[in-house]
Amino acid sequence: xxxxxxxxxxxxxxxxxxxxxxxxxxxxxxxxxxxxxxxxxxxxxxxxxxxxxxxxxxxxxxxxxxxxxxxxxxxxxxxxxxxxxxxxxxxxxxxxxxxxxxxxxxxxxxxxxxxxxxxxxxxxxxxxxxxxxxxxxxxxxxxxxxxxx
Numbered sequence: 001x002x003x004x005x006x007x008x009x010x011x012x013x014x015x016x017x018x019x020x021x022x023x024x025x026x027x028x029x030x031x032x033x034x035x036x037x038x039x040x041x042x043x044x045x046x047x048x049x050x051x052x053x054x055x056x057x058x059x060x061x062x063x064x065x066x067x068x069x070x071x072x073x074x075x076x077x078x079x080x081x082x083x084x085x086x087x088x089x090x091x092x093x094x095x096x097x098x099x100x101x102x103x104x105x106x107x108x109x110x111x112x113x114x115x116x117x118x119x120x121x122x123x124x125x126x127x128x129x130x131x132x133x134x135x136x137x138x139x140x141x142x143x144x145x146x147x148x149x
Contacts (some may be wrong), residue, residue, distance in 0.1 A: 038111045044084060045094025050110050051078060051089055060094055064107050072113065073100075 034071045039050040053059045062072045076099075077090035084105035091100045 011051045033116070038109070041107070041110060047084070047104060047107065048080065048087070048112075050103065051075075051107070054110060054112070055089070057112060057116065059112065059116045062111045063089075063091070063102060063107055064109035064111075065102070067106075067107075071100060071102065074114075074129045 039046065039053075041047045043052060054075045055073070059076050060072055062070055064070050071091055071093055072095070073091040073093040074090055076090050079088055081087045085103055087104040089103050089107075090105070091102060094101060
């Protein structure tokens with residue numbers, strides 16, 4: 001008794017719906033533009049979602065606390081717990097050298113006020129800029145990475 005041969009599998013026939021060239025292309029990540037966004041924080045879930053986006057954001061945010069204090073800076077860490085009082089963000093304030101730990105329960109408002117420092121810095125943007133510079137005859141261009149020093 002013999003089973004089906006490997007070469008007889010549907011993926012190896014000419015009429016196969018599986019095209020290996022199309023299988024090699026994976027969709028890229030979609031980056032949401034949140035710069036300038038001021039989310040509504042009416043519910044606990046909206047606050048948690050907005051703070052998660054703030055953690056992923058590559059720019060400064062402004063947090064307005066319930067005592068009306070404003071903190072502008074970069075959110076570099078967050079810990080999510082079962083309640084708002086046990087969850088917190090850690091912020092590097094723009095104007096101070098010390099790090100702050102702010103419980104979610106103390107946050108009244110959030111605004112994405114800083115510029116997204118990585119916006120437009122994709123591989124595709126770099127290649128497009130390279131070919132534009134090469135087309136105008138700019139010299140000294142290379143596909144080698146630039147030195148970090």
